[in-house]
Amino acid sequence: MTFVQLIDCRTSRFDEMDRLMDTWVEQTRGKRTATHAVVGKDRSDASHFVEIVEFPSYEEAMRNSNLPETDKVFRELVALCDEMPTFMDLDVVRDEKLSAATARRFFETVAMRGELPPLDGLLAEDYHDHDPSNEQDTIGMDAMRREVGMWRSGFDFAFDIEDQISQDDRVCTRWTMRGTHNGEFMGLPATGRQVTMTGTTVFRIDGHGKIAEGWWQNDRLGLMAQLGALDTLET
Structure with missing residues (x-):
């Protein structure tokens, strides 16, 4: 079953966060299990961002989380946030293109x-x-x-x-x-x-x-x- 993770965060340093994610993508090439990622900015709050990351399954998401590169990027991402980000784990029950x-x-x-x-x-x-x-x-x-x-x-x-x-x-x-x-x-x-x-x-x-x-x-x-x-x- 397809699995998505929602990461909700606030930051005034989005450009640095964006470069950090580019680094993660490069460092995990050939190892990461994420298949799709979308980042959205709140139109009413320029410091509020939501990232949606898609995986083939929950198990693959856990494999991705256990990569040392992911752990390192997570700690650096938290440091760039104005407050602790929140995470939501979702099993996809409908996916209509x-x-x-x-x-x-x-x-x-x-x-x-x-x-x-x-x-x-x-x-x-x-x-x-x-x-x-x-x-x-x-x-x-x-x-x-x-x-x-x-x-x-x-x-x-x-x-x-x-x-x-x-x-x-x-x-x-x-x-x-x-x-x-x-x-x-x-x-x-x-x-x-x-x-x-x-x-x-x-x-x-x-x-x-x-x-x-x-x-x-x-x-x-x-x-x-x-x-x-x-x-x-x-x-």
Whole structure:
């Protein structure tokens, strides 16, 4: 179970504390078990700071605490505080990465059967799409609806989400599309063939939680080969 530790402290010497943490990160390289750390400053009190440190488990956190470098830094950190810091140990019982959920909902929505649902809850109005398979970028929600509509008119499809990585305002999704070619696509009449296509998409999420930009890499050449579009080129 993921474990986080909250460290609540007050200090008028934050710059020194910040450098101290940089030293700890360098000295514990390859040994520390902490996976993520965030430091926040109280907007109403410039001397009040809260650090949140994430570990894979409580046991790993204890291993980290027992490092001699951690013990040394702790004593130096206390000396920089205006008062004794407080600690809170928390087992994580819910961890929802909202940006990743938004990206996943996009793939689910565009693959829905029937009429394409509205995308204004998912995409920013000025959404900007980058796909090297297209001659020009797709810009704007209406243009993106037309792009999605082209795929939906050519295939009944669904996405399998293989991996997702979320960092800051970016979400990277590795996916596999599986579908049936039951309509015209890029000038090719329906073949009824079962097809798959793999790809990776990076979405940028804006401050309102909507997808503002996307970068696509996919095996469209492999898809066209499955549809027989390359047969005449090989003969």
